[in-house]
Amino acid sequence: MRIVLLGPPGAGKGTQAARLAERAGVAHVATGDLFRANQERGTELGKQAKSYMDTGALVPDDVTTRMVLERFKESDAADGFVLDGFPRTIPQAEALDAALAAAGQAIDQALLIEVDREELVRRLAGRWICRACQTPYHERSAPPAKPGVCDACGGELYQRDDDRPEVVGARLETYEKQTGPLAGYYERQGKLARIDGLGGIDAVAEKLGRAVGGRAAVAAAHVKVE
Numbered sequence: 164m165r166i167v168l169l170g171p172p173g174a175g176k177g178t179q180a181a182r183l184a185e186r187a188g189v190a191h192v193a194t195g196d197l198f199r200a201n202q203e204r205g206t207e208l209g210k211q212a213k214s215y216m217d218t219g220a221l222v223p224d225d226v227t228t229r230m231v232l233e234r235f236k237e238s239d240a241a242d243g244f245v246l247d248g249f250p251r252t253i254p255q256a257e258a259l260d261a262a263l264a265a266a267g268q269a270i271d272q273a274l275l276i277e278v279d280r281e282e283l284v285r286r287l288a289g290r291w292i293c294r295a296c297q298t299p300y301h302e303r304s305a306p307p308a309k310p311g312v313c314d315a316c317g318g319e320l321y322q323r324d325d326d327r328p329e330v331v332g333a334r335l336e337t338y339e340k341q342t343g344p345l346a347g348y349y350e351r352q353g354k355l356a357r358i359d360g361l362g363g364i365d366a367v368a369e370k371l372g373r374a375v376g377g378r379a380a381v382a383a384a385h386v387k388v389e
C-alpha cells in the first residue's frame with residue numbers, strides 16, 4: 164500500500180495518516196515531523212530547514228526528496244507507506260514517481276482531505292503537539308487527558324511556532340500556490356479521491372478507510388480477471 168495524503172495545513176493529515184498506516188501495517192512518513200526531529204537533534208538538515216519553516220515557505224525540493232527516499236530504506240517502509248506532507252510540489256511528485264518506477268513500484272492512491280479556510284485557522288490556533296512522539300491534540304476538540312502531557316507517551320506538549328497566526332496565512336498561501344496543483348496531477352493519473360475533512364476524527368477516518376477499501380477492491384477484481 165503506497166498512499167499519498169494531501170490537504171492543507173490543519174486538515175488532519177497527521178492524525179489520519181498515523182491511523183491509516185497503523186491499520187495497514189505500513190510506515191507513516193511525515194516530512195514535517197522528520198524536519199522537526201532533525202531540528203530537535205540539531206542536525207545540519209534541521210538547521211537548513213528551519214529558516215524556511217519559520218516563514219511558512221517550503222524547504223527546497225532536492226533536500227526534501229532526498230530525505231524521503233532515505234526514509235524509504237528503513238524496514239518499516241518495506242511493505243509500503245502513507246505519505247503525510249509529501250509531495251508538496253509537482254517536481255517532488257515527479258521525483259517520487261520516478262524513484263518508485265525505478266523500483267517497479269507506483270503510488271496506489273492519493274487522498275485529498277478538504278477543509279475550508281476558517282476551520283483550518285481555528286484548528287491550527289488550538290493545536291498542541293507532543294515533542295517526543297509528534298501526536299497532535301486540539302485544546303477543544305481533542306484535548307489530552309492531562310493538560311500539557313501526551314496521552315500516548317507522556318511527553319511534553321507544545322505549540323508549533325509556525326502555527327502562530329502570522330505564519331498560518333503564509334502557509335495556507337504556499338499550499339494553494341504550490342501544493343494545490345497536485346490534485347490535478349493525481350487526478351490525471353486516475354488516482355485521486357476527495358474526502359470531506361469536516362466532522363470528527365472517527366468520521367473522517369471512516370471515509371478515508373472506505374476510499375482505500377473501494378480502490379483495493381477494484382484492484383483485486385482486476386487481478387482476478389487477468
Ligand code: AMP
Binds near residue numbers: 219
Ligand atoms: P507540516 O508539519 O507538514 O505542516 O510541515 C511543516 C513545514 O515543514 C512546512 O511548512 C515546510 O516548511 C516544511 N515541509 C514539510 N514537508 C515539506 C515538503 N514536502 N516540501 C517542502 N517543505 C516541507
